[in-house]
Amino acid sequence: MKPKPFSALNILLALTIALTACGKTAAPATQQAVTEAPTAVPAQPAVLTIAYANTFPDIDPSTSFSNDGAVTANIYETLTRYNAPGSKDVLSPQLATSWKASPDGLVWTFHLRDGVKFHDGVPFNSAAVKFSIERTKTLNGGAAWIWGSVNNIETPDDYTVIFRLDYAAPLDLIASSGFAAWMISPSVKDKDGAWFNAGHDAGTGPYMIESYAPGARIILTKFDKYWGGWKAGQFDKVVLEVVEDITVRQQKIESGEADWTLQLPTENLASIGKKPDVKVLINPAFETMVGLFNNKKPPLDNQKVREALSYTFPYDTFIQTSMSGYATQAHGTIPAGMYGSDPSLFQYGLDPDKAKSLLAEAGYPDGGFELTMTYATGDSVEQQAGELWKAELAKLGITLNLQPMAWEAQWDLAKGDPVNAQDIFVMYWWPTYTTPYDFLFNMFHTEETPLFNLGYYFNANFDKLIDDANTLSGSDKAKAETMFQNAAKILVEDAASLFIFDQSSIHIIRSDLKGYVDNPAYSHVVFAYELSR
Amino acid sequence: MLIYLLRRLLLAILVIVSVSVVTFFVARVIPSDPAALYAGQRPTSDQIAAARERLELDQPLYNQYFRFVRDILKGDLGTSYKTKHAILADIKTFLPATLELVIASTLMAIIIGIPVGVLAGAKHGGWLDQTTRILSIAGVSFPTFWLALVLQLFFFGTLHRLFPLSSRISNNVALFNSFPAVTGFYLIDTLLAGNFIAWRDAVWHIILPTLTLATYPISLTLRMTRAAMVETLSEKYITAARAQGLPERDILFRYALKNAIVPTLTVLGLSFAYSLTGAFLVEVIFSWPGLGKYVTDAIFNVDFPVIVAVTLIVTLFFVSINLFVDIIQAFLDPRVVLR
Numbered sequence: 040m041k042p043k044p045f046s047a048l049n050i051l052l053a054l055t056i057a058l059t060a061c062g063k064t065a066a067p068a069t070q071q072a073v074t075e076a077p078t079a080v081p082a083q084p085a086v087l088t089i090a091y092a093n094t095f096p097d098i099d100p101s102t103s104f105s106n107d108g109a110v111t112a113n114i115y116e117t118l119t120r121y122n123a124p125g126s127k128d129v130l131s132p133q134l135a136t137s138w139k140a141s142p143d144g145l146v147w148t149f150h151l152r153d154g155v156k157f158h159d160g161v162p163f164n165s166a167a168v169k170f171s172i173e174r175t176k177t178l179n180g181g182a183a184w185i186w187g188s189v190n191n192i193e194t195p196d197d198y199t200v201i202f203r204l205d206y207a208a209p210l211d212l213i214a215s216s217g218f219a220a221w222m223i224s225p226s227v228k229d230k231d232g233a234w235f236n237a238g239h240d241a242g243t244g245p246y247m248i249e250s251y252a253p254g255a256r257i258i259l260t261k262f263d264k265y266w267g268g269w270k271a272g273q274f275d276k277v278v279l280e281v282v283e284d285i286t287v288r289q290q291k292i293e294s295g296e297a298d299w300t301l302q303l304p305t306e307n308l309a310s311i312g313k314k315p316d317v318k319v320l321i322n323p324a325f326e327t328m329v330g331l332f333n334n335k336k337p338p339l340d341n342q343k344v345r346e347a348l349s350y351t352f353p354y355d356t357f358i359q360t361s362m363s364g365y366a367t368q369a370h371g372t373i374p375a376g377m378y379g380s381d382p383s384l385f386q387y388g389l390d391p392d393k394a395k396s397l398l399a400e401a402g403y404p405d406g407g408f409e410l411t412m413t414y415a416t417g418d419s420v421e422q423q424a425g426e427l428w429k430a431e432l433a434k435l436g437i438t439l440n441l442q443p444m445a446w447e448a449q450w451d452l453a454k455g456d457p458v459n460a461q462d463i464f465v466m467y468w469w470p471t472y473t474t475p476y477d478f479l480f481n482m483f484h485t486e487e488t489p490l491f492n493l494g495y496y497f498n499a500n501f502d503k504l505i506d507d508a509n510t511l512s513g514s515d516k517a518k519a520e521t522m523f524q525n526a527a528k529i530l531v532e533d534a535a536s537l538f539i540f541d542q543s544s545i546h547i548i549r550s551d552l553k554g555y556v557d558n559p560a561y562s563h564v565v566f567a568y569e570l571s572r
Numbered sequence: 573m574l575i576y577l578l579r580r581l582l583l584a585i586l587v588i589v590s591v592s593v594v595t596f597f598v599a600r601v602i603p604s605d606p607a608a609l610y611a612g613q614r615p616t617s618d619q620i621a622a623a624r625e626r627l628e629l630d631q632p633l634y635n636q637y638f639r640f641v642r643d644i645l646k647g648d649l650g651t652s653y654k655t656k657h658a659i660l661a662d663i664k665t666f667l668p669a670t671l672e673l674v675i676a677s678t679l680m681a682i683i684i685g686i687p688v689g690v691l692a693g694a695k696h697g698g699w700l701d702q703t704t705r706i707l708s709i710a711g712v713s714f715p716t717f718w719l720a721l722v723l724q725l726f727f728f729g730t731l732h733r734l735f736p737l738s739s740r741i742s743n744n745v746a747l748f749n750s751f752p753a754v755t756g757f758y759l760i761d762t763l764l765a766g767n768f769i770a771w772r773d774a775v776w777h778i779i780l781p782t783l784t785l786a787t788y789p790i791s792l793t794l795r796m797t798r799a800a801m802v803e804t805l806s807e808k809y810i811t812a813a814r815a816q817g818l819p820e821r822d823i824l825f826r827y828a829l830k831n832a833i834v835p836t837l838t839v840l841g842l843s844f845a846y847s848l849t850g851a852f853l854v855e856v857i858f859s860w861p862g863l864g865k866y867v868t869d870a871i872f873n874v875d876f877p878v879i880v881a882v883t884l885i886v887t888l889f890f891v892s893i894n895l896f897v898d899i900i901q902a903f904l905d906p907r908v909v910l911r
Contacts, residue, residue: 083748084747086743086747088743094861094865094869096654096655096657096869097655097656097657102656104612179619180612180656181612182612182614184614184615184616184619187616232656232657233657233658233661236657250746250750252740252746252753252861253662253665253666253861254665254666254669254861254862254865254866255739255740255859255861256739256743256746258746258747276747278743278746278747280739280743281859281861282738282739282859283856283859283865284738284856284857284858284859286721286724287724287737287738287857287859290728290737291737294733296743445602445604445874447604447605447608447609447874448604450605450608451604451605471614481614488617490615490616490617491614
């Protein structure tokens with residue numbers, strides 16, 4: 040008798056049963072793990088979950104210079120803290136309680152907070168300040184150059200630090216930087232970046248690293264002996280999770296698996312904001328987009344042509360369509376809400392008639408020239424800006440060639456001879472530490488060899504004005520601010536660049552999260568200590 | 573046998589050296605300034621100049637290449653320009669996650685693809701054959717990113733969070749049921765720690781990405797096995813076996829499959845290596861912290877020491893797996909003469 044064939048049906052059946060059986064045993068436990076919000080379990084610690092779109096490449100506090108600032112800001116502290124827009128003062132005391140600059144801005148004295156301990160028990164004092172800044176300067180990575188003016192650090196007693204500078208610099212603002220200004224325990228003097236990136240820390244901040252899975256998440260746990268003390272309702276643990284996929288981030292915030300996230304599709308923000316459990320927060324960001332005009336190459340070396348071009352950009356259409364309305368037209372180069380910004384500063388608008396008459400004055404009544412605009416490959420916002428502008432310019436007989444390039448290549452071209460370089464260089468700018476000088480100096484101060492002044496704007500009066508304002512800002516912030524505002528005005532009058540828009544900072548948080556204040560000086564940082572549920 | 577092995581090894585080395593030459597030089601001619609990248613986000617001219625000197629980028633290209641090879645032979649894959657991390661350490665951190673995913677999907681391809689392929693081949697033209705033909709064509713044609721999204725939508729959305737959306741373990745397990753990373757393979761580490769809650773969580777997290785990644789190899793294995801089975805089953809020795817009244821199960825899985833599996837193994841070997849890079853996209857969608865996420869960041873940053881190192885590692889896998897498969901084939905099928 041022929042044996043019964045091993046039927047396909049049987050195998051499939053067996054497989055199905057096996058799979059279902061697996062499913063049945065494993066499902067309940069995991070479903071529980073996924074669906075139970077951390078707070079639903081009694082006697083468990085209060086957990087804050089933050090979903091970021093990118094990894095944290097470097098959590099060494101001396102060299103970190105990326106979105107890892109989100110991690111370091113909860114573990115380490117700076118001497119001063121830059122306040123959110125709308126605050127009474129520009130800075131608040133953090134590990135320094137008071138500070139003073141000499142009138143020439145060359146000597147700075149900081150008085151330190153007493154009774155602060157690092158996570159490893161080492162007391163925080165002037166020696167620790169000296170150690171931290173010197174370690175950062177020696178490693179010379181990330182944003183270490185912000186301390187470039189510091190010649191020598193003196194520690195006359197445990198709670199006083201004196202900085203002697205080579206040239207005047209606003210050390211109080213520098214000390215508030217979200218990068219390279221963190222105070223680090225002297226006990227790590229033999230440790231390198233690899234030690235930190237293995238998940239160790241040495242800060243004074245409210246949280247310490249509990250565990251670190253690179254590329255996945257960092258879990259922070261509260262530092263019981265934090266000098267600021269702890270109140271009921273604050274979070275015991277903070278999960279900083281990396282969720283690269285945009286739709287997954289949206290699912291996580293909507294389902295409550297995350298308490299805070301960013302970078303969701305702008306077209307979905309309106310509908311997300313209507314949900315009762317979720318809030319969409321739109322705040323100014325200290326970031327601006329410019330189209331630097333090549334001031335050294337015809338026809339843009341002619342101020343009339345630059346002015347004319349400033350009247351050809353469709354600011355409103357661009358912001359409404361490409362930015363879905365989540366941006367504001369820039370008032371010059373200093374972003375709205377920042378120290379030194381000026382909401383009354385003149386804005387060019389779209390005005391083809393005015394542009395035409397200015398072009399006629401410059402000797403180009405019917406346009407008839409070509410311009411090349413470079414922008415970063417893959418940046419759809421820059422690309423759309425170019426395309427909308429191109430259409431407007433075509434109406435005036437001007438051809439705009441859009442040239443997408445890898446940032447490196449774009450930058451390389453611009454650093455060469457201005458005469459062979461692009462006509463318009465589109466880029467974003469944001470400050471390392473929050474000062475208008477960062478914008479004015481880097482993009483517009485005279486440079487022997489171009490580095491970031493990629494519109495090649497050279498104006499000795501402007502240079503002097505901002506250098507003086509920078510020196511003065513240590514001793515007279517109000518007067519310095521007026522000088523910065525005047526400098527920004529010069530740039531607008533000279534039409535040194537196309538000032539396009541100020542970026543908005545969009546964050547999505549759970550409605551039950553209390554105490555969240557967006558601070559653009561620390562871009563995309565959540566200070567977990569300030570929050571509760 | 574020994575000569576064959578030696579010859580294959582030499583060939584493998586030749587492949588790796590060629591790949592290293594090509595990737596190294598291609599990376600160097602890309603228009604970008606590695607010194608500027610190394611110097612950081614907002615470098616000064618001095619910092620860039622210092623970086624150029626430090627990285628010896630002012631040296632002739634061939635010198636740079638020899639230095640690169642010398643470092644590799646010393647076990648030093650260099651440091652990332654962007655993060656300044658030692659690349660070898662980074663790869664050790666991220667490779668296990670990718671390997672875990674790729675091994676799981678290859679196992680899935682073997683467990684599903686081979687038996688179903690055998691049965692489809694045994695009754696070719698039957699309903700199972702027809703159904704799997706359509707499914708396989710779909711399986712090799714669906715774009716990975718689309719499939720991943722559909723799976724996420726179905727298993728997380730429609731089935732009310734049956735499977736999690738992303739990551740290797742849930743936050744709750746990381747918070748309250750953590751386990752030491754010994755091998756980097758979470759399915760093993762959790763068992764080593766005797767932590768079954770974490771193990772179940774890890775299993776639950778790996779299912780969707782594995783399914784996404786495995787769709788292509790399952791379809792491929794299934795079709796290859798089926799085709800080879802159809803051919804083998806028409807051989808005279810099978811007819812002889814049937815005439816002797818051997819059980820059909822033995823005929824299919826012992827006598828026929830042993831011969832039919834040879835081409836499938838080659839395909840499996842290739843698809844394993846292929847999945848290493850195929851996993852990159854899946855990793856991004858499922859926030860799976862593996863080599864893929866690591867290298868895509870590097871590509872965006874033109875961080876070419878990392879790109880070159882990862883390319884070499886993948887090449888190494890490709891070459892060794894192929895060698896391994898060839899040897900297995902020889903054991904399985906004596907007709908394959910090792911020359």
